[in-house]
Amino acid sequence: METFGLEKLGMHNLKSVHRNLPPAVLTEEAVKRGEGIISETGALFVNTGKFTGRASKDKFIVDTPAVHDKICWGNVNRPISKQKFDVLKEKLTAYLQNTDIFIFDGFAGADPASTKKFRIVNEYASQNLFMHDLLIRPTESQLEKFGEPDFTIIAAPSFMCDPLTDGVHSEAAIIIDYEAKMVLIAGTQYSGEIKKAVFAIMNYLMPQEDILPMHCSANMDPKTKETAIFFGLSGTGKTTLSADPERILIGDDEHGWSDTGVFNFEGGCYAKCIHLNPENEPEIYHAIRFGSLVENVVIDPITRKPDYDDNSLSENTRVGYPIEFIPNVAIPGIGGIPKVIIFLAADSFGVLPPISRLDKNAAMYHFVTGFTSKVAGTEQGITEPVPTFSTLFGEPFMPLHPDVYAHMLGEKIEKYNTKVYLVNTGWTGGSYGTGNRMKLSYTRAMITAALNGELDTAAYKHDAVFNLDVPQHCSHVPERIMNPRDTWKDKNAYDRTAKKLAKMFYENFMEKYPTMPKEIINAGPGGELTVKEDTYFNENCARAM
Template identity: 70%
Template structure:
């Protein structure tokens, strides 16, 4: 039996090893092993059990001398000793002996100059299908010349930790050893942990190569190649808003901004499915077919037709598919230098304008601050919007100190005269429970105006409280909607809530970033 050098990972007695199987073969294997069932469109549908979203408290970074001074340690980047990592890794590898294993050797990074090789060793065929879809798939020639990976990920969801003896938080653990170039994921079947572990590695490596890694989607004009990037956490509309049928999708979640332009880290998309509608999101809806992995969507027992409104298992229902399933995708994964940057936030307080323009310093402030509301299902135990500040719109995946990434963004905004907008996809007319979510058609119209340049022609009024410039007109958007105070029945109640939110910004920034430059601090909201 060909072992594909798995001995180097300590696996010396596997029952069978399958490397880089096709999506059809992986789907067949998953069905034969009872890992899932088919939907009426041929997609493989699985249930992830206890963990239906990421589990941030179960993620650790191995604290070694080589990385200790680089990592922004804290409540997000938690340390674990090398000894504890080795002990847990040994147990997991022992668990994998005498089992069928599925290996995917692929790439992260569409730009060959900055591309990294990742080997993923999976216990489950379905998870191997997922990462086969999400990373960049090598050609036959590239696979023949693949050599040794830059990083190896071992995913053994059937192995459960003992928190007391293993020194972790629960039965699940996501452990990254940057110095040994290894990642261990155990106790969770939620495939997104694999994807985000790759992202965490790229976010550590890319700044060393002069590349700004970004939790963003990106698209571009098919003719002019004008490129835009969209920052935002899960639930802010990043995937939906970047999937514009009039533009080419470079990627929906993870990118690098190099001196040559933007490039996708991935080769696929991981879209939310809750309330998926063929008219509102036709690209995502049509991508759920044979070869796609679907998590936690409920099927009709007889017809196998998905019920995308059913949140019995979780609101964080997901579909992972190759980017080739998107008709207007830019298959090279490469774009130009961004002319427009959009920060997406879901403001559950209902006080931020639906779109506003930011100065360079304000852009750096909001990049570092990363204000949004975690929406139901994106993490364990989140059942309604929870206001949060997630550094760089992706704090759980950014291991270095935030000012490193922020300064890289500021340099690029100046060098390329890039325009930055803050877009609120959250609430208007009042907070969550009183107001309503801003209509997608209006958000799309505002973003279209930002991308085609027509929004630059608007008259702007500076908002002193939030320190942003608000356009007073936008094609196909009611003028009243542009100024959030005007949408509240009680303007005094708006003012009180706005003051409260501005104070939250101020206190968060002073607490978390006391050493960041004063001009960046002064560009933020004022209590």
């Protein structure tokens, strides 16, 4: 039996080893092994069990002298010893003896100059199908010449860690050893952990090649090839808004920005399915077909019809599919220098303007701040929107110090005169529970106006509380929507809530980034005020109203 060098990983006495099986065989294997069922459209539907989102507290980085000074250690990047990693690896590989193993050898990085080789070693056929969909698939010739991978990821969902002896948080663990070029993922069947491990690795490697890695989607105009990128955390609309039928999709989640342009890290998409329907999101809806993998969507066991409105398994229902399943995609996933950057924030307070224009300093402020609301299901324990500040719109996946990424973005905005906008895809007319989520059609219209130049000549009003410039008119959007205060019935409640959020912005920034240049600090809410001067801050915001 060909083992494809798995012995080097300490994997012996395996029952069978399969490498780069086609989707048909992987789907068949997954069904045969009881991992999932096939829907009426031919997609594979699986239930990931306890973990239906990322287990953020179970992620670790091996702390070695070679990487110690590079990593931004803290609550996100938690250290674990090399000894603990090696012992756990031995236990996990021993556990996999006499089992079927599925390998996928593929690439991350559509730009040949920066492509990295990944070997994904799976216990489950369904997760191997997922990575077949999400990574860039090699040709037969490329597979023959694949050689040694740059990084290896071993995923064993049924192996349960012991927190007392393994030095981890729970039965699940996601551990990256950058020096050994290896990742262990145990105790969770949520496939997003594998995908995000690849992203965290690329975020570590790319700055060494003077490439800015970004948690963003990207698309471009089919005629002019002008490129736009969309930053945002899960649930803010990156995938939905970038899958625009009028534009060519480059990628939906992870990209690099080099001196020649933007390139996709992936070969597929990972989209949310909750409340999915063919009218609002036809591209994603029709991508759920044979070859795709759907997680935690309730499906009728007889008719095999999915119910995308049923959240009984999770709010974080997902589908992974090859990017070719979407019409109008760029193959390979390469675009030009971005002309427009969109920062997406799902504001659960309902007070941020639906779209604002940012200059360079304001762009740096909001990039570092990364405000949004964690929406239900994207992480364990999140059941309703929770306001959060996630550095660089992707803090869980950024191992280096924020200054590294922020400095690179600032240089590129200035060098290429890229336009930047902050877009609120969250609530309007009130906070979560009172107001309503911003209509997708309105958000699409505002982004279209930003891309086609309409907002370049629009009249703007300065929002003094948030220190933002807000366009007062946008085609196909009611004018009262443009100023959030106009959408609230209780204006006093809006004023109080806006000042509350503005203060949160300021305190977060001054706590995390007090040494940032003065011009960047002053580009956000609060200006030069100190966190301790609460009364002065509130009076300043009150005068601004």
